[in-house]
Amino acid sequence: MVKRLLPCHGRFLQLSHGAHYHYLDEGQGEPVVMLHGNPSWSFYYRHLLLALRPSQRVIVPDHIGCGLSDKPEDNAYTYSLSQRVADLEELLDHLGIQQKMTLVVHDWGGMIGMAYATRYPERIQKLVILNTGAFPLPATKPLPLALKICRDTPVGSFLVRGFNAFSLAASWIGCKQRPMPRALRCAYTAPYNSWRNRIATLRFVQDIPLKQGDPAWTEVNRVADSLHRLKDKPMLILWGEKDFVFDRHFLAEWKKRFPSARIHTWPDGGHYILEDASDEIVPLIQDFVCDQG
Secondary structure, X not given: OHHHHOOOOOEEEEOOOOOEEEEEEEOOOOEEEEEOOOOOOHHHHHHHHHXXXXXXXXXXXXXXXXXXXXXXXXXXXOOOHXXXXXXXXXXXXHOOOOOOEEEEEEEHHHHHHHHHHHHOHHHEEEEEEEEEOOOOOOOXXXXXXXXXXXXXXXXXXXXXXXXXXXXXXXXXXXXXXXXOOHHHHHHHHOOOOOOHHHHHHHHHHHOOOOOOOOOOHHHHHHHHHHHHHHOOOOEEEEEEOOOOOOOHHHHHHHHHHOOOOEEEEEOOOOOOHHXXXXXXXXXXXXXXXXXXX
16 A cells, blocks of 8 residues: 555645645654655655654645545646645644744745745745756746646646556656666555546646746746745755756756755756665755754
8 A cells, every 4th residue: 555655654634625635744843844746745755754753843745636645636626836835834734833944845845835935934944955946947948848748738638647657757767876666666656546546647737837827827926036035044955967857947046046055966866866865865954954053
């Protein structure tokens, strides 16, 4: 079963719209909230959770449609950026997380997390950025053809939901230094084992905003225009340079907006950088999170 892949037992919160939101909540201390992207799930953070829980309270949700969370149809849930931010806010309010927290974000988790952070900068202590964005697609970066096909064509939609093409492809190309063995690929794709269970995998791609009028466009631009509210927060950027989406164009934008950030890059690292370079990254995050200086 999928839950056996996790290093601890999860919990569920029934959100106000009715869907059940799965999350991990381990350890004691200052909160560290980790947000995954698409097409992964809370499993991505398993090693980091185990490393931090002796000294921190670690909270890792599965976005609705992902991991062990409910996977409702479109008539029961709005698969939008704004709704995902609302889900996160409801969870953290339910858990009483009002004190300053560290956010760890990857892929779509960056957009969701930074949307929350720019609304409540007073709640944010530190930020850890892993191959993600919090602004529109850089002008110098074209949308990769594979994403365009998945986002905009019936064929792409059928491949994603009928054959799990997006999740399978990510498990093959997401790691460059240490390609995933078969068992690990199966773990990443396990929650997305049917047409019904792949709805969020597709909806995330379809929610990528490219122009005014796209559903997420207004919120993405609000976040981009509000990032300056976080300029004084300590930030650690850990980046795989061979990510075919979040590449040097995105990294350059982070550097421009946060020139004081601590940055470590892996020239041969891929999108799933926490898998590719876990032995190096986990200690770096530990030191950063626990540093009282």
